[in-house]
Amino acid sequence: MIDELSSMEAQQEVHELIAQQVPLGETLDAIARWIGIILPEAVVAFMRYDPRHCTLSLTPSRRFSLRYTQRLQDIPVGPGVASFGTAAFLRQPVFTEDIETDPRWEAFRDAARAEGLRACWSSPVLTTRGELLGTFGTYFRYPIAPGEPSRRKLRQAAALVALAILRDRDISERKRQEASLRLLQRGIEATPNGVVMADALRPDTPLVYANQAFYEMTGYRPEEVLGQNCRFLQGPETDPDAVEATRRALTERSDVDVTLLNYRKDGSPFWNRLSISPVFDEHDTCTHFIGIQQDITQQRDHEAQIAYQATHDLLTGLPNRSVLDEGLEQAFARARRQGALAVVMHFDLDGFKTINEGLGHHVGNRLLMAVAERLRQPLAEGQTLARLTGDEFGLLLPDLPDREAANALADRLIEALAAPFEIEGRALHISASIGIAGSDDTTRHAHELLQRADLAMGEAKQQGRNTWQWYQGNVQRISRRNVLLRHDLQVALQQGDQFELHYQPVVEAGSGRMRGLEALLRWHHPSRGMVPPGDFIPLAEQTGQIIPLGRWVLERACRDAAELLADGRRMLPVAVNISSLQFRRDGFLEGVQQALAESGLPPELLELEVTESVLLDGADQAITLIDRLKALGIRVALDDFGTGFSSLSYLRDLPIHKVKLDRAFIQDITTNRSNAAIVEGIITMSHHMDLVVVAEGIETREQQQDLVRRQCDLLQGYRFSRPVPLARLKALPDRLPEPADDR
CATH class of the missing domain: 3.30.70.270 (Reverse transcriptase/Diguanylate cyclase domain)
Incomplete structure (x- = not known):
């Protein structure tokens, strides 16, 4: 009778400790004392379950040695893993009458023997929903099997252990949440940014919270802010588009980031970078909006000052x-x-x-x-x-x-x-x-x-x-700089190793297949680096150096084109720009013939590009020379078409086969109706005169598609390739850009 009374008192103590929310260790010790009353020779063990790794670990206590406690850490749950691992796996009690003969204890038998343990009764600790929390076990130092009263008491003990663990977990989670909230509140109060919270479920979305930084930023007091819509910060210069973006985000319950010109209580303006995010409850209902406001007035003023200094004296x-x-x-x-x-x-x-x-x-x-x-x-x-x-x-x-x-x-x-x-x-x-x-x-x-x-x-x-x-x-x-540059150009012409030709592909408009090349001169100055063509070509034209320079370009282009042809991979005509001074000079035709003969390039693979300036000394002479070039099989194209003042008459009179539309017409063809109309008119006129049309300066897919619709024949520009040296040209595919680049 005394044992039964003691058992009831011990059980009542367990319930009181759980209700008082004492630390879990004290509650488990009380459960162990209760089991010690009803099973005096039992050694009580508690094992916690780790759901992340699906393992059990023995809770340290004075009832077990340190060695045994360490051995029973991170034990995988599974069938055949002692009594405790099997009980956790099966979600039902497992009783080992004799550890020495139970095969499930093979891996832990030596440890149990060293601890003096012979029997183990293990029960899973489960929540009412079946969630595994751990195991509750009783060890004995002699072989023994449980009777029905013992089984019933063990089930009661397992339920008490589950209740204690759940209560401890709830307490820990609540303390963690409270600590997080305190930390969050301290962080919100410490931030220099204004933080506000608005009620999304009440009409007009009133403010229900604002931190101290918001009051300091705006000059308002809490009683003037709470319960009001945040629009009271707006004023006459506030951007209506930003206000509308904010209103739309609140309606759609979505995030928004805007920059607004707001006003303090004293009427002074300040730039406010505002970020608003919705807050949803467990039912996916938006209950609040959180707004973070950053005063960026000094930053905007500083940026404006830097921008002004960068553009003004x-x-x-x-x-x-x-x-x-x-x-x-x-x-x-x-x-x-x-x-x-x-x-x-x-x-x-x-x-x-x-x-x-x-x-x-x-x-x-x-x-x-x-x-x-x-x-x-x-x-x-x-x-x-x-x-x-x-x-x-x-x-x-x-x-x-x-x-x-x-x-x-x-x-x-x-x-x-x-x-x-x-x-x-x-x-x-x-x-x-x-x-x-x-x-x-x-x-x-x-x-x-x-x-x-x-x-x-x-x-x-x-x-x-x-x-x-x-x-x-x-x-x-001529300026002093040009005098020096002219000298360097003359040295480069004498040495011959500072110049290089780059080639830009000319492609079929619709397919992007390579149909020709344009040779473009590059000057690698030994000390100045790459000299832009716009710097030395006009100078060469003024000084007459364009004659030997143009001859070098013509001869090198013919040799490179012949090399491509000999490789068997490229049979492409190469276009060479000819200055008006070079074109009108005596012996020009003979120089072209010599370049073809020395390189072995077929005449039909050479194309000469001239501008309207070749007609300055008389159209008849230019027409005669172009006819002689045509008789040799060499084709002539009119470059920079549309930039002069007599283009239509030249288009009619010159015996050319191709016109090249200047890039100035192309760069805004998709947005400038006037330019688009001019381009379409030139293409139509040229086709009626059996002339091929090339558009230069193509940089975007939209420009390409626009010109395809206007039935332009050939295209050239960065959209397909930048000018590249001969070695890189050989590696280019036949179709540009490659399909991967066109997606």
């Missing part, structure tokens, strides 16, 4: 050289497309050095500021005045009706500088020498306009200063 406030260059590229391209006149003026102040050095740099700086302001006043919208360097200024006039308009403006600018400047009580006089250059047929690149204006400005200096001068072509003096 800090002394005068004028745009700098990079802005002028960018505008010049755009104006030049538009002028070529529309046949308009783009003009550049280059200013150099007369006598500024004397003032700057004699009166001090501070006076010179104030004078530059005053000059910039006077030069700016007569200008119209769209005309860009920039400070280039020191006392030099540049002026871009993108859309002038004629040269007379440029002359009139130059007169007004010279007159604007005529009145004295009052600087620190002194009357200072300054004038300017102005060089002027305009786009025309001889201008191939935008940067040439500024170079020519610079040369013309030097001519204005020589004519007495305080005047303007137009660029006069070859009559202008």
